[in-house]
Amino acid sequence: MRDVYVIGSYGTKFAKLPDSSFKTLTREAYQGVLQDAGLESGADIENAWFGNCGMGTFGQRNIRGQVCFTPLVREGLFPERVAMINVEGGCATASMAFHGAWKDVLSGQAELALAVGVEKTFVPDAPERTLEIFEGGIDQFDTQEWQDYYTHAGEASGKPFQPNAGGGTVFMDTYAMQAAYHMKKHGTTQRQIALAASKNHHHGSLNPKAQYQFEVSVDQVMQDRPISWPLTRSMCAPVGDGGAAALLCSEDFLQAQPQAVQDRAVKVRASTLSGGKYRDLDEPGLSHVAAEKAYRLAGLGPDDIEIAEVHDATSFCEIYQSEMLGFCEIGKGGGYIESGATALGGARPINLSGGLVSKGHPVGATGLSMIAELMLQLRGEADARQAAGRSGDGVPRIALAENGGGVIGFDEAACSIVILERTAG
Known part of the structure; x- marks a missing residue:
């Protein structure tokens, strides 16, 4: 297999953007990633992958990427006749787009490939559309199957399954039951979950593209409006809109670029996808x-991972994913967060972007926004939230992104892991 590099990455600001369209978000993400890659145009792009979950709710059920790129093709900003592959995988959608572009370059099908994820989930005049988008992340054909699973899980966790009781989606209830079970079995506390939330709101306050750019103390997190015990509003990702993109290239393509471009490229050490089950x-x-x-x-x-972005749709997820990724022992995630290891300046900072709870979570764009944050970190361009790394030169070398989408029981329906390495310097 040949080496694959991320040559450019970009994320729009995440926010509630009722006046921004899918096409305007696509345009910003695309032009932003070209600029970041140091490319004057996208003429060399050979394949493109477009990720989106909810556009069908707005009437565009098919050919989503082709529709969003039509103005760019017409204006000569995107090359004609390029294959555009549409992908959807719940909250892991953008990571699937990244994985597709990575495989294109890895296999020799392309020297330069584009991955884009765009999403709008805030619909102020039709909130039922937002619910429809999220409902697509769980089985709508055999609903009794997951209702029975969650009922059993509620009995085991000591938290009865009562969907939407706090005004959130069913996903918040599933996370809450997992948190309750973890608390019951391992002694994890609500305050440890609040610590993770407060820490990420601090990181988000340093991120000019985060949806929430304010501090929330641990006590404020604890006292915030309940969503589904033990989760409060500050522990849960908000609804919002945004886009993100990445350009991936071969080593041959990279070597033909100016030295300044080569110095900012980051190698993809791994990109993997796995599928969920009722476990x-x-x-x-x-x-x-x-x-x-x-x-x-x-x-x-x-132990090689210096920084990570993980899918904290709720702040309990950071505790759990720290265990699943091997950063700490099973059952010790709460104490790991409490130790300060995952904070800026800690041994292994996690979610320096602010995570989903502060940066925001436009589902079809989230995975690529994680890549954009890690690229900033590995290049030493993250300003006030820059991690130091372990190499002695003040910048991390190895980073990991974990992004899960949809649910099958307590599993994600799909999960992506990307490992990136800075090779320059």
């Missing part, structure tokens, strides 16, 4: 499986 409550989650695949592919282990 036993004590069985390791899907992200553990995806991470093990990625570590094998990269020839690395958890």
Whole structure:
């Protein structure tokens, strides 16, 4: 297999953007990634992958990427006749687009490939559309199957399954039951979950593109409006809109670029996807499986990871994913967060972007926004939230992104792990 590099990455600001369209978000993400890559045009792009979850709710059920790129093709900004592959995988959608572009370059099908994820989930005049988008992330054909699963899980966790009781989606209730079970079995506390939330709101306050750019103390998190116990509003990702993109290239393509471009490129050490199932409550989650695949592919282990972006749709997820990714022992995630290891300046900072709870979570764009944050970190361009790394030169070398989408029981329906390495410097 040949080496693949990320030559450019970009994320729009995440926010509630009722006046921004899918096409305007696509345009910003595309032009932003070209500029970041140091390319004057996209003429060399050979394949493109477009990720989106909810556009069908707005009437565009098919050919979503082709529709969003039509103005760019017409204006000569995007090359004609380029294959545009549309993908959808719940909250892992943008990571699937990244994985497709990575495989195109890896296999020799392309020297330069584009991945884009765009989403709008805030619909102020029709909130039922927002609900429709999220409902697509769980089985709508055999609803009794997951209702029975969650009812059983509620009995085991001591938290009865009462969907939408706090005004959130069913996903918040599933996360809450997992948190309650973890608390019951391992002694994790609500305050430890609040610590993760407060820490990421601090990171988000340093990120000019975060949806929430304000501090929230641990006590404020604890006292915020309940969504589904033990989760409060500050522990849950908000609804919002945004786009993100990445350009991936071969080593031959990279070597033909100016030295300044080469110096900012980052190698993809691994990109893996795994699929979920209805698992036993004590069985390791899907992200553990995806991470093990990625570590094998990269020839690395958890101890090699210096920084990470993980899918904290709720702040409990950071505790859980720290365990699944091997950053700490099973059951010790709460204490790991409490130790300060995952904070800016800690041994392994996690979610320096602010995570989903502060940066925001436009589902079809989230995975590529994680890549954009890690690229900033690995290039030493993250300003006030820059991690120091371990190499002694003040910048991390190895980073990991974990992104899960949809649910099958307590598993994600799909999970992506990407491992990136800075090779310059």
